[in-house]
Amino acid sequence: MPEDTKISPVDALPEASREYGAIGEVSDDPRWGMAVDTERCIGCWSCAVICKSENDVPLGMWWNRILTKGEALDTPETSESGGLDMSWVPLACQHCDDPPCMKVCPTSATFVDAEHGYLVEVNQDDCIGRRYCMAACPYGVRVFNWGEPEYAVDGFDLGMVEGRPIGSVEKCTMCIHRLEEGQVPSCVWSCPAQARIFGDLNDSDGELVRTIEDRGATQLLEEKGTKPKVYYLEERRRRSL
Amino acid sequence: MSAVATTARAAERRSWGPAWYGLLVGGMIVGLGCFVYQWVNGLAVTGLSNTISWGMYIITFMFLVGISAGGLIVAAGAELVGSERFSSLQRLAVLLSGAAILAAAISIMPDLGRPQMVWRMLRQPHWTSPLIWDVIIIGVYLTIAAVDLYILTRPNPRPGALRTMAFFALPAAVLVHSITAWIFGLLVARPFWNTALMAPMFVSSALVSGLGLLIVTAHVVDRTTEWEPDRNVFDDLGRLMVWFIAVDGFLLFAEILTTYASRVPDHLKQLNVLLTGRLAPVFWAEVVIGVVVPFAICASRLRKRRGWVVAAGALAMVGVFAKRINIVMTSMFMPLVGLEPGIPGGRPGQEFAPDPIYIPTWVEAGILLGLACFIGLVVTLGVRYLVVPERRPAG
Numbered sequence: 291m292p293e294d295t296k297i298s299p300v301d302a303l304p305e306a307s308r309e310y311g312a313i314g315e316v317s318d319d320p321r322w323g324m325a326v327d328t329e330r331c332i333g334c335w336s337c338a339v340i341c342k343s344e345n346d347v348p349l350g351m352w353w354n355r356i357l358t359k360g361e362a363l364d365t366p367e368t369s370e371s372g373g374l375d376m377s378w379v380p381l382a383c384q385h386c387d388d389p390p391c392m393k394v395c396p397t398s399a400t401f402v403d404a405e406h407g408y409l410v411e412v413n414q415d416d417c418i419g420r421r422y423c424m425a426a427c428p429y430g431v432r433v434f435n436w437g438e439p440e441y442a443v444d445g446f447d448l449g450m451v452e453g454r455p456i457g458s459v460e461k462c463t464m465c466i467h468r469l470e471e472g473q474v475p476s477c478v479w480s481c482p483a484q485a486r487i488f489g490d491l492n493d494s495d496g497e498l499v500r501t502i503e504d505r506g507a508t509q510l511l512e513e514k515g516t517k518p519k520v521y522y523l524e525e526r527r528r529r530s531l
Numbered sequence: 532m533s534a535v536a537t538t539a540r541a542a543e544r545r546s547w548g549p550a551w552y553g554l555l556v557g558g559m560i561v562g563l564g565c566f567v568y569q570w571v572n573g574l575a576v577t578g579l580s581n582t583i584s585w586g587m588y589i590i591t592f593m594f595l596v597g598i599s600a601g602g603l604i605v606a607a608g609a610e611l612v613g614s615e616r617f618s619s620l621q622r623l624a625v626l627l628s629g630a631a632i633l634a635a636a637i638s639i640m641p642d643l644g645r646p647q648m649v650w651r652m653l654r655q656p657h658w659t660s661p662l663i664w665d666v667i668i669i670g671v672y673l674t675i676a677a678v679d680l681y682i683l684t685r686p687n688p689r690p691g692a693l694r695t696m697a698f699f700a701l702p703a704a705v706l707v708h709s710i711t712a713w714i715f716g717l718l719v720a721r722p723f724w725n726t727a728l729m730a731p732m733f734v735s736s737a738l739v740s741g742l743g744l745l746i747v748t749a750h751v752v753d754r755t756t757e758w759e760p761d762r763n764v765f766d767d768l769g770r771l772m773v774w775f776i777a778v779d780g781f782l783l784f785a786e787i788l789t790t791y792a793s794r795v796p797d798h799l800k801q802l803n804v805l806l807t808g809r810l811a812p813v814f815w816a817e818v819v820i821g822v823v824v825p826f827a828i829c830a831s832r833l834r835k836r837r838g839w840v841v842a843a844g845a846l847a848m849v850g851v852f853a854k855r856i857n858i859v860m861t862s863m864f865m866p867l868v869g870l871e872p873g874i875p876g877g878r879p880g881q882e883f884a885p886d887p888i889y890i891p892t893w894v895e896a897g898i899l900l901g902l903a904c905f906i907g908l909v910v911t912l913g914v915r916y917l918v919v920p921e922r923r924p925a926g
Contacts, residue, residue: 348879349878349879349880350875350876350877350878350879350880350881350882351581351875351876351877352875352882355872355875357868357870357871357872358870358871358872359870360871362871379868379870381868390718390719390720393659393660394659394660394661394662394717394718395657395660396652396656396657396660396662396663396666397648397651397652397654397655397656397657398655398657399651416648416651416655417644417645417648418643418644418645418646418648418649418651418652419574419643419644419645419648420639420642420643420644420662421584421585421642421644422660422662422714424581424584425584425585425715425718425720425721425862426718426719426720427720428719428720428867428868429867429868430581430582430866430867430868430874432581433581433875433877434574434581434584434644434877435573435644435877436573436574436575436577436579436580436877436878437572437573437574437575437576437878438572438573440879455645456573456644456645457573457574457643457644457645458644458645459644510868511867511868514719514720515719516719
C-alpha cells in the first residue's frame with residue numbers, strides 16, 4: 291500500500307474517541323510512564339495485537355506480549371485455597387531511567403530521548419546490529435530483524451511508522467508518533483479492561499502518580515536498578531476460576 | 532641436521548606446499564561466500580533467535596581473543612624475567628598473537644546485522660559501552676604485536692627494545708582479556724556473567740589456550756620446516772602449563788562453589804543447566820578435557836615426552852573452547868523474565884520460543900572455516916617469511 295494513502299488512526303477517529311485517547315494535563319517537563327493494572331488485565335492480547343499493527347511489527351516478533359503466570363501458557367496456577375488462579379504480566383519495553391541497553395550500545399543508536407519524555411528510543415540508522423543491547427536487557431523485550439521483514443499479507447502494512455531495516459534491533463517506542471499528536475499509546479487506548487494508565491511521572495497530581503502511590507505499585511526486576519518507567523499494580527485480591 | 536634430511540624435508544614441503552595453500556585459500560573463499568550470502572539474506576541464515584541472540588560468532592571471538600594471549604605474554608614475560616629459554620620461540624609466539632587478535636577483530640564482522648554500518652562505532656563511539664573499549668584495546672594490542680614482530684625480525688635488534696615493549700605488552704594483554712570479559716561481566720541482565728571473577732577467569736583461560744596454541748604450533752612448525760626451537764622448550768612450556776591450568780581450574784571452582792553455596796535462585800538455575808542440564812556434557816568435557824587431563828599430563832613425568840605435551844596443549848585449547856560455549860550459552864538459555872510464552876523467536880513461524888535451542892547452520896560453519904583458514908594462511912606466511920629465516924645461516 292503506497293505511503294500517501296495511509297490515514298493517521300488519530301485523524302480517522304471520531305471526535306469522542308480522540309478525546310478518549312487524549313493525553314490530558316502534563317507538567318512542563320513530562321517524563322512519560324505507564325502503570326499496568328494486573329488486577330484488571332484479562333490476558334486478552336488486544337494490546338499486543340494492536341501494537342503489532344500500529345507499529346508494523348513483522349511476523350515472528352512482538353514488541354508487546356502478555357506473559358502468563360502459572361505452569362504453562364494454558365495451565366492456571368493453583369491458589370492457596372485450592373482453586374485455580376490466572377494472572378498475566380503484560381510486558382513491553384520498560385523505558386528505564388537507567389537503561390542497561392543504552393549503556394552498552396556502541397554507537398548510541400539506543401538513547402534516552404529527553405525531548406520526548408525521557409523514553410528509551412532506537413535510531414535504526416545508527417544500529418550496527420551487534421545485538422549487545424539484547425543481551426543487556428533484563429526484560430527480553432528487544433527483537434532483531436533476522437531477515438527481510440515479512441508481514442501476514444504482503445503489502446498490507448497498516449503501520450503508522452516506518453519499517454525497520456534488516457539487521458537492526460527494534461522495540462516498543464511507547465508509540466512516540468502518537469504521543470506527538472497528543473494521544474496515548476495504542477496499547478493504552480485499546481485495552482478493553484482499561485488496565486493501562488499512561489501519564490507524566492513528573493506530574494505529581496496526575497492520575498498515574500497518584501495511582502502508583504495509592505496502590506503501592508512495583509517495578510519489574512526492581513533489584514536490577516534499571517529504574518523502569520513502567521509500573522505494575524498488584525492484585526488486591528486473587529480471582530479464582 | 533644432515534644435508535640429506537634437509538633436502539628431503541624441502542622436497543616434501545615443495546610437494547605439500549601448493550596443496551596446503553590451496554586448502555587455505557579455498558577455505559577462505561568458502562568463508563567469504565558464506566559471509567556475502569549471510570549479508571544479503573540477513574542473520575536469518577544462522578541458527579540464532581531473539582532468545583539465543585549470540586552464538587558461535589561471539590564464542591569464536593572470545594576464543595580468538597583468548598588464544599592471542601599466549602604469544603605476547605610468553606614473549607614479553609620471557610623478556611621481563613630475562614628468560615633465555617623461550618627466546619627461540621619469541622618470533623613464532625608474537626606471530627601467533629598477532630594472527631589471533633587480527634582474526635578476532637575480523638570475527639566481529641559476521642556477527643553484525645549491518646556490517647556496512649560498523650564505521651559508526653568510530654564516528655560516534657559511545658564511551659560507556661565495553662565494546663568500544665574492546666575495539667580500542669584490540670587495536671592497541673594488534674599494534675604492539677606488529678611492533679614486536681618488526682623488532683624481532685630486524686637483522687640487528689636494538690638491545691632492550693623488546694624489553695621496553697614488554698612494559699606495554701603485558702598490561703595490554705591483561706586488559707584485552709579483561710575488557711572482553713567485561714563485555715559479559717558488566718551486564719546486570721545475566722546473573723551468570725555478572726561476576727567479578729569474569730575478568731580474572733578470562734585472563735587465566737586465555738593463558739591456558741594461548742599457551743596450548745603455542746605448543747601445538749611450535750610442534751607443527753618444527754616438524755614441517757627447518758625451524759627448530761630450543762630442545763628443552765616443550766618441557767618448559769609444559770611446566771608453565773601446569774601453573775596456568777591450576778590457576779584457571781581454581782578460579783572456575785571458586786566461581787562454581789560460590790554460586791552453588793549461595794543458592795541465589797536465578798543464578799543457581801543457570802548453574803544447574805551446566806552441572807546437570809542441557810549443557811552438562813559440554814561442561815564436564817570442559818572440566819575433564821580442559822583441566823584434569825592436561826593438568827595430569829603436564830604435572831607428571833609424561834611432560835618429558837614431547838608428544839604428550841603437544842596433546843595436552845591441544846586438549847587445553849578444546850577445553851577452553853568448550854568453556855566459551857558454556858559461558859555464552861548458559862545465560863542465553865535462561866532469560867530473567869522466564870514466564871510463558873517467552874521471547875518471540877523473531878522469524879515468521881517462530882512467534883515464541885519458550886524453550887529455545889540453538890543449532891549452528893552451515894553458513895556459520897562456513898564463515899568460521901574461512902576464519903580458521905585465514906589464521907592458517909597468516910601463520911603459514913608468517914612462519915615462512917618471518918620465523919624460519921631466523922635460523923638460516925647468514926649469507
